[in-house]
Amino acid sequence: MARLSIEHLRKTYGDLTVVNDVNIDIADGEFLVLLGPSGCGKTTTLRMVAGFIAPSAGSITIGERSVTTLPPWKRNCGLVFQSYALFPHMTVAENVAFGLEMRKIPPADRAPRVAEALRLVQLAGFDERYPRQLSGGQQQRVALARALAMEPDVLLLDEPLSNLDAKLRQEVRVEIRDLQRKLGLTTIMVTHDQEEALTMADRLVVMEKGEVRQIGTQRELYERPADRFVAGFIGRSAFLDGDIVAPGRFRTKGGVAIGCAAATRIGAATLALRPERIAVGGEADGLHNRFEARVEHASYLGAILEIDVSLSGPDAIDKDRMLLQIPNKAGIAEPKPGETITIGWAEDAGLVYPREG
Amino acid sequence: MTTTRPSLGRIALNAAAGLSLLYILLPLIFVTWLAFFRQEIPSFPPEGYSLKWFSAAANNQPFINGFLLSLQVGVAATLLGLLVGVPASLALVRHRIVLGPLFNTLLLMPLVMPGIVLGTAIYVFQIETEIATGLPVMGSQGGLIAAHTLVVIPWVVRLVTASLVGFDRTIEEAAQNLGAGPFTTFRRVTLPSIRPGIVAAGLFGFVTSFGNLEMSLFLVGPGRTTLPIAILQYLEWKIDPTVAAASLIQIVLIAVAMIVTDRYVKLSRVV
Numbered sequence: 001m002a003r004l005s006i007e008h009l010r011k012t013y014g015d016l017t018v019v020n021d022v023n024i025d026i027a028d029g030e031f032l033v034l035l036g037p038s039g040c041g042k043t044t045t046l047r048m049v050a051g052f053i054a055p056s057a058g059s060i061t062i063g064e065r066s067v068t069t070l071p072p073w074k075r076n077c078g079l080v081f082q083s084y085a086l087f088p089h090m091t092v093a094e095n096v097a098f099g100l101e102m103r104k105i106p107p108a109d110r111a112p113r114v115a116e117a118l119r120l121v122q123l124a125g126f127d128e129r130y131p132r133q134l135s136g137g138q139q140q141r142v143a144l145a146r147a148l149a150m151e152p153d154v155l156l157l158d159e160p161l162s163n164l165d166a167k168l169r170q171e172v173r174v175e176i177r178d179l180q181r182k183l184g185l186t187t188i189m190v191t192h193d194q195e196e197a198l199t200m201a202d203r204l205v206v207m208e209k210g211e212v213r214q215i216g217t218q219r220e221l222y223e224r225p226a227d228r229f230v231a232g233f234i235g236r237s238a239f240l241d242g243d244i245v246a247p248g249r250f251r252t253k254g255g256v257a258i259g260c261a262a263a264t265r266i267g268a269a270t271l272a273l274r275p276e277r278i279a280v281g282g283e284a285d286g287l288h289n290r291f292e293a294r295v296e297h298a299s300y301l302g303a304i305l306e307i308d309v310s311l312s313g314p315d316a317i318d319k320d321r322m323l324l325q326i327p328n329k330a331g332i333a334e335p336k337p338g339e340t341i342t343i344g345w346a347e348d349a350g351l352v353y354p355r356e357g
Numbered sequence: 358m359t360t361t362r363p364s365l366g367r368i369a370l371n372a373a374a375g376l377s378l379l380y381i382l383l384p385l386i387f388v389t390w391l392a393f394f395r396q397e398i399p400s401f402p403p404e405g406y407s408l409k410w411f412s413a414a415a416n417n418q419p420f421i422n423g424f425l426l427s428l429q430v431g432v433a434a435t436l437l438g439l440l441v442g443v444p445a446s447l448a449l450v451r452h453r454i455v456l457g458p459l460f461n462t463l464l465l466m467p468l469v470m471p472g473i474v475l476g477t478a479i480y481v482f483q484i485e486t487e488i489a490t491g492l493p494v495m496g497s498q499g500g501l502i503a504a505h506t507l508v509v510i511p512w513v514v515r516l517v518t519a520s521l522v523g524f525d526r527t528i529e530e531a532a533q534n535l536g537a538g539p540f541t542t543f544r545r546v547t548l549p550s551i552r553p554g555i556v557a558a559g560l561f562g563f564v565t566s567f568g569n570l571e572m573s574l575f576l577v578g579p580g581r582t583t584l585p586i587a588i589l590q591y592l593e594w595k596i597d598p599t600v601a602a603a604s605l606i607q608i609v610l611i612a613v614a615m616i617v618t619d620r621y622v623k624l625s626r627v628v
Contacts, residue, residue, distance in 0.1 A: 052530055072533040085531035089549045098545075102536030150535060 002063030002153045003028045004049070004186055009058035011044055011210075018044050020210040022058070026154075029184040031177070035197040036207035037233075042190045043158060045207070049188065050156055051075045062153050073102070078147030082159040084139045086131040092118070092142050093127035099150030117149035118142075120179060137168045144176065148183070155180070157189035161196060173200060194234065206230050222274075228353040231272040238278070238322035240271045240311070241355060250352065254312030254320040259288050259347045268355040275306075275325035277349040284344030293343050296321060298334040303327070305334050309343065385608070392601040399598060410602035420603055423587030430498070430583065431566040434505035438562050441506070442513025443555060449514070450521040461514070468511035472571025479504045480575040496578020504576050508569060509562035516561070520554030560618050564611055 004026040011019040019041040026032045034042040047053045049060055051072035059068045067075050078099075086095050096117050100110045118124050121141035131139055140160065147155060160176070161169045177200050180187050191197050197204055198218050206213045206221065206229075213233075214226035225231035232239070242252035248262035250271050260271060284290050293309035296319075305326045310319035324343065326332065335341055395405035414420055442464070448454060449461050467475060479500075487494045494500045528550070532542040548555075570585040577586060584607070588600055 050530075050534060052533075071538075072530070073536050073538050075534075076536075077534065079531070079534045081527050081531060083525065083527055085525070085527040087528055087531070087546060098532070098537075099535035102541070146531075146535065 002186060004063075004154050004188070005061045006045070006049070007059045007061070009045065009048060009060065010056045011041075011048065011053060012056045018210050019048070019055075022207075022212050024205055024212070024215065026186055026188065028186055031180055031185075031187045031189070031200060031202045033197040033201035033204045034188060034190045034207060035194065035204050035233075036192065036213075038192055040207040041210040042192075042205075042207050044210075046156055046158055046188060046190045049154070050077050050079050076150070076153045077156050078150060078152030078154070079156040079158065080140075080143045080147050080160045082162055084131075084143040084163075086139055086142055086146070088131055090130075091127060092123065092129050092131070092134070095131070095142055096146045096149045099146060103150065113149055117145040120148060121145045121175075136164055137172060140164060140172060144179075148179075148185075153186070155185045155187040157187065159191055160189065162191075162193070169196070176200070198234075204234075206233060208233075225272070225351065228270050228272065228355075231351060231353070236275055236323070236325070237272040238275055238324070240273075240320055240322055241318075242269065242271065242320075243267065244269045244352060248347075250350070252311060252320045253318035254310075255317075256291065256311045256320055258350065260350045260352050261348055264352045265354060270353045270355045272351045272353065273322070273345060273349060275323055276327075278324050278343055278345050280324065280326055280341060280343050282342075284342050287344035288347055289350075290342065290344035292340050293322075295335045295337050295339045295341060297337060300328075300334055305332065307335060307341075309341065388601050388604050388608075391598050392605045394598050394601075397597045399596065399601075410598040411606070413597075413599045414603040414606065417591070417599065417603075419582065419587040419591065420584065423582050423584035426498075426581060427567050427584040430502050430505050431563045433502045434509050434566045435559050435563045437502065437506040438509030438513050439555065439559055442510045442558065443517055445510075446514050446517035446521055450518050461518075464514045465511045467507045468515075472569065475504075475507070476572035476575035479507075479572070483576070496576065496581065498581065501573065501576050501581075501583075504572060505566040505569065508565050508572065512562040512565060513555075513558040516554045516558040517551060520551040524550055556618055556621070560614065563614075567607075567611075 004024075006022055006024045006026075009019055009022040010017070022041075022045055024032070034045060036042045044053060048055050051067070051070060051074075055068065059066060061067065062075070062077070087098065090098070093114050096114045097110045100113060105113075114127070115124065118126065121144050123138060123141050123145065126134070126138070126142075131142065134142065140163075144160075157176070161172055164172060173196060179185075189197075189200065201218070203215065203217055204221055205215045208229050214221060214230045216224075221230060221234045225234060225237075228239070231237045240250075240252050240258070242250055242258075244260075244264050244266050245251045246266070247264065248260055250258040250260045250269065252258065252271075258271060279287060291311055293311055294313075295307060295309055297308040299306040305328055307324040307326065308321060309324060310321045312318065312320045390403075391399055392410055393406045393408070394403045394410075395407040396403065445460075445464060449457055449464075454460065483494045483500050486492070524547070528546055529542050532546045533539075537545060568585060569583070570589065573583050573586060577583060582590065584603075588603060592600055
């Protein structure tokens with residue numbers, strides 16, 4: 001196991017930049033998740049670490065070893081593919097032994113390591129089966145065992161759970177996480193599934209359009225999103241567009257004045273609010289930001305009620321619509337469109353991001 | 358809908374299929390039948406049955422020589438065809454080659470070109486080569502093998518590209534990730550995956566070479582004839598069932614080769 005450091009990593013295809021100046025340091029034994037929408041450059045970054053894509057610039061260091069120019073077969077990164085990529089003509093044991101064989105480990109020493117790897121993924125006794133005789137979840141575990149058996153410096157997981165059904169995904173998620181902790185594996189996982197990322201990671205890297213938007217723990221990303229994209233991508237946010245008219249004074253497009261944290265630049269801005277930080281009805285009493293909002297639409301979602309409201313009156317140019325989430329407590333009826341409800345939030349609950357034009 | 362009474366359409370379809378199959382098999386049936394006739398002149402009904410034509414065919418020296426030559430040429434051409442065709446297929450499928458589709462068409466060309474045309478062209482080419490270099494190309498076994506290689510290549514390119522197109526390349530990446538270099542990856546992962554295509558290509562290439570008549574007619578030298586030519590020459594003088602017996606032996610040999618091959622690779626999955 002080793003630490004991994006990615007510095008100023010960049011990949012361009014002609015005029016198209018798919019990864020731009022990515023810097024990530026991963027500690028020994030850390031589980032890092034690259035998260036972002038499809039096309040954000042997360043898979044390209046992972047494939048550059050594995051050696052399948054040559055970076056246009058930047059460097060990748062595993063432990064003390066610079067691997068930037070090494071071919072994939074000299075990197076010692078165990079990669080688990082989204083499609084598992086098991087060798088169809090080899091048995092489970094032969095698949096798992098392949099990496100050991102490539103390392104010239106004598107057959108007598110391979111067997112116990114194969115058995116150990118299969119035991120770790122709970123597939124002991126499946127040695128002689130062929131991949132086509134296994135279920136998706138079992139194939140996934142063989143792929144994991146194959147990567148683990150060669151004792152890689154880093155473990156790379158490329159959307160490893162996306163081909164599994166929802167129930168199995170939850171199980172395997174926990175298994176991979178436990179195994180990673182137990183073995184102290186430095187791990188990078190790529191996913192577009194937010195819940196998967198949040199439950200598995202020690203730290204997350206949010207990427208968009210080839211760039212790192214923010215690196216941090218779950219709490220840091222949720223409480224202090226670095227920009228509007230992260231605020232909308234990690235968890236949900238209600239957004240209000242408007243302007244900072246004075247320090248600590250936000251005015252919506254519809255003309256509603258809202259108090260916010262003082263340390264913000266004057267100019268066009270977006271105010272982001274976590275739906276659960278918005279108090280409704282009597283709970284809003286005494287809050288500085290307290291408004292009468294008109295209900296536009298209400299949805300019953302089981303555990304929560306989702307209510308779309310507008311802050312400004314029907315005559316305003318912009319109605320300042322925003323989304324609330326209210327816990328579905330006993331006795332609460334969902335409000336009807338046209339009704340007025342009182343909402344409010346603390347000044348420091350709102351996060352302000354500069355906005356184009 | 359009842360399942361007990363087949364519809365009129367179904368009956369018509371089966372009848373058409375049966376008729377087509379009969380049309381294909383009829384020559385085969387007649388050749389087989391004829392091989393066992395006792396009389397020398399093939400006429401119906403047979404006067405009786407005999408196995409003597411099989412021993413006649415097996416003891417006919419031109420047939421034996423032809424068979425051995427066809428076998429040698431077929432095997433050599435098939436090996437050479439694979440040696441050229443497999444790398445060509447890999448290049449065509451995996452790399453963006455300038456004029457790739459054109460090369461692909463060119464490599465398949467010998468399959469669609471009439472044998473007479475191909476034979477004439479190669480004949481002229483060999484004459485010119487011999488004049489230019491002074492090497493004994495004309496009528497040589499090497500010249501014959503080179504020409505037969507040409508008719509094997511299209512089969513290799515067609516069947517191997519087909520298996521490569523459906524091949525999941527991430528398993529090659531997996532092998533490299535596990536420490537295998539490009540050559541090991543090819544030998545341990547790529548080759549086993551396209552093996553059915555290669556075996557089928559070898560089989561069909563060999564059969565095409567073995568049965569080739571038109572092209573070979575131009576290229577064989579004195580005292581060096583392939584089996585189809587030996588049969589043709591025999592037919593110029595006699596039409597007794599020896600030829601039918603020799604053909605039947607050939608058909609059986611090829612059928613056995615196909616059945617044996619099919620045990621190891623499912624040909625139906627490739628062709």
